[in-house]
Amino acid sequence: MNEEPVESPVPGKEPEGEDVGQSTETKGGEADNTSEAEAAPESLAPSDSTKESPRTDPAEEISGEIKEEPMSTGGEPPVDWFEPLEDDDDANSVSRDDAEEESLAGESEKSESLVGSEKAMKKIYHLHIPRRKRSHPDEGWIEWPILGEGWKRKEVVRRSGCSMGQKDVYYMSPQGERVRSRVELASVLEGVLDLSAFEYKTGTFYEGEAPPIRIRNRVKRKMRERSSSESSWMDRGEGADTPDSHHRLTPNPGPKNLHSNQTSFSSHGTLGTPNQGLCNEDPPVEEKIKLPLPSSSRPLPLPSINGEIGSEDSTLICARCGISFTGTWYDKQRKRPCCPTCWAASKTKEHPMIRFRKWIPCGQCVGCHNTVNCGQCANCKHGLQSPESRKRICRKRKCICPIRKGPGSGGFLQQKPYNDIPETFDDSMSFQSEVTDSQHLSLKSSDTENFSVNVDVEDEDDMSTDDDDDRELCLLCSLAALRAVAAGRKDLRDLSFIHCGWSSQSLKALPSAVHSLIVLAFSGIRSGSGDPVENVKPVSAGKDCGTCDFCIDKPKFGGSNKKRQKCRLRQCVRDRQ
DNA sequence: GCCAACGTTGGC
């Protein structure tokens, strides 16, 4: 029966089931239960004050010093069940649990900060701080014949938490049904006892008009996340019944008002008890952090570093390493946040910095404001030549917004990157550490977006055949250039083996940010060397290796010219795939 | 898995 011997300091003196701290709250019942309508509230105050008792110096208790405990050791008859908790003369009764509890939430002066800190610690650091001490189920029950034979009543004062000090009153039917509200009690006593004049809290019937009975129309709120992984970012679904919801006597209040679901999120300010304000000062951690919506219901955000891309980036907690970071990085499944470091470590081939995107015109830049075709650019010329097939917009009318983030940034299209990009990119990332701070900043600011080596497509038809379109440059070449720089290369001439036919001209046509990076890097490596691309000799633009199968196929190498393909070494790697 | 203890919130 007694499962908590440690908490029964004076065995035999009192029913062991009632000597635990929990029982303090019930003492309002006194021996004479029927006349304690006022006694109950009054008796509860001391229960809290007990925690202010001089005896309860946590430091002293923890240090092993047993205080004098004069009150109880003096042999004064204990005031019922208060004795063990308040003035325990038994050394053993100064249990570690008590000390812990008091240290956590014992002294009322400290309770606010303690409660707050406890909550914060629990929430933020997930420390395993015992939240509560469970009393024995049989403890604290007082016969309550006013409700009928066999009925019991129990008062519980919350000893910790935000609602510390709040009193809960329970009743237990002769059949052992535990009632925790007037509604439940009414349902049990329906047809047996009229509770219209029954005051649930005090357990007494009063005379006069009965206060209105509140009927709550609650909406189930799904706040808590599931324990792990994928569901952690999802709202909890229906059916999250708790065991309590099954055992509860209270009938289900029926259909919930769905409309109130929203307001429930904004009503944290309500104060159930004076202490509840403490809880509401700091929103839960989950609410401090803007939790991302499930990827399925959320536009795929732009990747970013330090939130430079997309000013609305959230502070997220990496699901892998736990660090916080800003941005909108997600793991491969895009279900959980993933910091850039873990991203790099993931070896995924779908690096967030490498994407193919489709521009959405900003509508504000000069290019977007141009309405007249220049007639001079390749696109215009192409259109003049074959108006039917003209699909490209005049280059002067293209969006030249430096940020290149259209009004619907979510409209970028993510496409599959090239296969061997990650390693290349890793090298280029290492390059960042070699540059100066200012250079580094330039990498992380607006250039970052371009540095992400996007192949930007204004529309599908605009991609591919236009040789002098800077958007046509091979992604691998761009990356290779960066990689070479990162590796400490002094020039880029050997890049031809990656992209045959590269010349200084084509290098110059690198996406401006990439080119700038190269220049920047070289200026850091070789001060005053100027534009390194300028020094790059034209590479094997016109030379065939004469050994590959395509060259051998050529007539000049004695082939039959069946394949009619350019020397493999002169082909862009991209084209070879 | 139960349920005491605590959190939350909607009615007043």
Added chain:
DNA sequence: GCCAACGTTGGC
């Protein structure tokens, strides 16, 4: 703002 009602949690 209070607090009854009930949802939720975590100790057992």
